[in-house]
Amino acid sequence: MRYPDEIVEEVRARNDIVEVISSYVHLQKKGSNYFGICPFHNEKTASFSVSPQKQIYYCFGCGKGGNVFRFVQDYENYTFTEALKLLAQRAGVKLPEIKYSEEAKKAQDLRSQLLKVNTEAAKFYYYQLRSDAGQAAMEYLKNRGLSEETIGRFGLGFARTGQDLLYRYLKKQGFQDELLKQCGIFHFDEKRGVTDKFWSRVIFPIMDVNHRVIGFGGRIMGTGEPKYLNSPETPVFDKGRNLYGLNLARTARKNNLILCEGYMDVISMHQAGFNQAVASLGTALTSGQASLLKRYTEDVLLSYDSDGAGTKAAIRASQILREAGLRARVIDLNPYKDPDEFIKGEGAEEFQKRIDNAENSFYFEIRMLERDFDLSDPQGKTGFAEETAKKLLRFEEQIERDNYVEAIAQKYRMNVDSLQKLVSKFAMQKERITYREPVKSGIHEKKADDRDGAAQRMLLAWFAEQPEVYETVRTYLSVDDFSEGVYRQTAELLFKQLEKGKPDPAAITTCFESEEEQQTVAKIFQTPLPQDQSGPEKERTLKELLINVRTQSIQKKMYDGSGGTDELTQMIALKKETEQINRLIFHFS
Numbered sequence: 001m002r003y004p005d006e007i008v009e010e011v012r013a014r015n016d017i018v019e020v021i022s023s024y025v026h027l028q029k030k031g032s033n034y035f036g037i038c039p040f041h042n043e044k045t046a047s048f049s050v051s052p053q054k055q056i057y058y059c060f061g062c063g064k065g066g067n068v069f070r071f072v073q074d075y076e077n078y079t080f081t082e083a084l085k086l087l088a089q090r091a092g093v094k095l096p097e098i099k100y101s102e103e104a105k106k107a108q109d110l111r112s113q114l115l116k117v118n119t120e121a122a123k124f125y126y127y128q129l130r131s132d133a134g135q136a137a138m139e140y141l142k143n144r145g146l147s148e149e150t151i152g153r154f155g156l157g158f159a160r161t162g163q164d165l166l167y168r169y170l171k172k173q174g175f176q177d178e179l180l181k182q183c184g185i186f187h188f189d190e191k192r193g194v195t196d197k198f199w200s201r202v203i204f205p206i207m208d209v210n211h212r213v214i215g216f217g218g219r220i221m222g223t224g225e226p227k228y229l230n231s232p233e234t235p236v237f238d239k240g241r242n243l244y245g246l247n248l249a250r251t252a253r254k255n256n257l258i259l260c261e262g263y264m265d266v267i268s269m270h271q272a273g274f275n276q277a278v279a280s281l282g283t284a285l286t287s288g289q290a291s292l293l294k295r296y297t298e299d300v301l302l303s304y305d306s307d308g309a310g311t312k313a314a315i316r317a318s319q320i321l322r323e324a325g326l327r328a329r330v331i332d333l334n335p336y337k338d339p340d341e342f343i344k345g346e347g348a349e350e351f352q353k354r355i356d357n358a359e360n361s362f363y364f365e366i367r368m369l370e371r372d373f374d375l376s377d378p379q380g381k382t383g384f385a386e387e388t389a390k391k392l393l394r395f396e397e398q399i400e401r402d403n404y405v406e407a408i409a410q411k412y413r414m415n416v417d418s419l420q421k422l423v424s425k426f427a428m429q430k431e432r433i434t435y436r437e438p439v440k441s442g443i444h445e446k447k448a449d450d451r452d453g454a455a456q457r458m459l460l461a462w463f464a465e466q467p468e469v470y471e472t473v474r475t476y477l478s479v480d481d482f483s484e485g486v487y488r489q490t491a492e493l494l495f496k497q498l499e500k501g502k503p504d505p506a507a508i509t510t511c512f513e514s515e516e517e518q519q520t521v522a523k524i525f526q527t528p529l530p531q532d533q534s535g536p537e538k539e540r541t542l543k544e545l546l547i548n549v550r551t552q553s554i555q556k557k558m559y560d561g562s563g564g565t566d567e568l569t570q571m572i573a574l575k576k577e578t579e580q581i582n583r584l585i586f587h588f589s
């Protein structure tokens with residue numbers, strides 16, 4: 001399924017990247033670029049750049065980049081076609097009807113096929129719950145206090161006992177084994193054949209923010225192990241970047257989001273009117289999920305179980321939330337175990353009061369820490385002060401740290417200066433012993449490119465920004481001088497544009513299909529050029545880059561023997577060329 005290039009280009013041209021991204025990210029103009037806080041990784045200082053001239057974006061922090069299509073794909077978790085449709089609609093471009101040929105069907109990408117399988121499976125479970133076979137399960141849910149409306153809103157279903165009921169159903173629908181193997185809800189075994197993953201369990205379809213079914217959770221009714229079973233990660237199910245219930249919570253129009261531990265918590269909270277509740281997906285909260293939350297709110301309330309494990313998880317989660325720049329508060333559920341029980345026991349109004357009185361997550365953490373020490377004993381008090389000081393180190397901003405030092409000292413009747421000194425002492429030690437670990441946010445960490453790459457990137461970025469430079473140097477440079485792969489292809493496309501007229505980096509980005517390639521193209525074109533240099537300094541830099549790229553290219557040819565003539569001849573030629581380049585004159589102001 002592919003739309004004609006002209007249409008794709010028209011849609012792109014009519015969606016100004018700054019306008020589109022501004023509707024998701026707050027941008028500020030700085031020089032010729034716009035900057036904002038990156039929506040793809042956790043950061044406090046803006047390293048996410050958007051170029052109105054080049055119509056591309058690039059994050060200097062995590063390396064995400066591309067044109068307007070790639071942004072919508074990444075932000076909304078869309079395929080290219082979905083992003084194209086959204087942007088076409090936004091700009092009022094009518095897309096031509098695409099006829100589904102037999103071939104096109106096959107070519108349709110795996111993701112949309114998997115989503116289709118998931119939708120069919122969800123439907124199957126949905127009807128099973130409402131059939132005779134599902135009566136006990138339906139009863140179970142109602143006994144847990146769920147109304148029919150709630151059961152429907154969350155699309156709950158039931159997998160009854162049976163070796164391969166779902167498998168046979170999906171086969172009948174025409175899905176192939178090749179595909180079914182990848183959706184994570186079957187076991188393929190050579191001896192025993194194919195079996196369904198979920199048996200006699202209540203099924204919770206897991207949806208992304210766009211209400212598409214991406215995975216499943218299954219809960220056993222009554223007792224049994226494991227209590228919850230989740231489908232594994234697949235090309236459409238990234239557990240670290242999705243949250244249960246967010247598809248509904250994102251439109252809740254509350255000024256906070258409530259994070260709970262389990263699916264049942266989310267569902268009963270929604271039913272009680274707290275439709276801003278979400279949960280992580282059978283794993284501890286990840287920083288990717290924290291970034292996701294940050295798109296919708298600044299304020300997250302933790303409603304975790306009040307037992308030891310829940311407390312620990314809440315402390316860990318609140319640290320991740322704070323690192324992501326979110327305000328985290330903890331809801332006190334005592335004397336109940338979880339929000340579900342609390343609401344059943346005390347009602348929604350009482351729960352709202354607990355929300356209003358939720359405790360700053362750092363105070364919560366210190367209060368939990370306090371339990372481990374006997375504060376009536378001087379030694380216990382010292383130990384508590386020390387551990388508290390270590391935790392205070394987490395606040396990187398001095399003003400924030402000082403405020404907490406003061407507040408905690410007052411709360412626990414410690415001497416402010418002593419606590420402050422303790423913090424400073426540990427800060428010094430920390431400086432000596434450990435480096436700050438780079439933030440890991442589930443983003444593929446790009447290996448820093450080699451030096452060759454750096455010169456090539458800057459040269460290409462320079463051409464895109466100042467085409468007249470290309471005019472001057474074109475006789476010395478060919479596309480073969482650029483590293484094979486994305487760099488060379490980018491050079492080739494850019495040179496063609498430059499020969500014809502105006503460079504257009506965003507159009508070049510569209511020529512690459514994979515996310516990684518698009519990121520590399522964005523990285524190339526957003527390479528910062530020397531800003532504060534004088535004309536002669538710029539000229540020097542440019543010549544150095546050119547000689548650098550040519551030298552690498554020739555050395556590489558010598559190394560792999562593709563240069564043709566012998567080494568000495570090439571060395572002499574290179575020397576002569578270097579002299580020529582050094583004599584070039586650019587007219588930088």
Ligand SMILES: [Zn+2]
Pocket residue numbers: 038039040041048059060061062063064
């Ligand atoms: Zn980033």
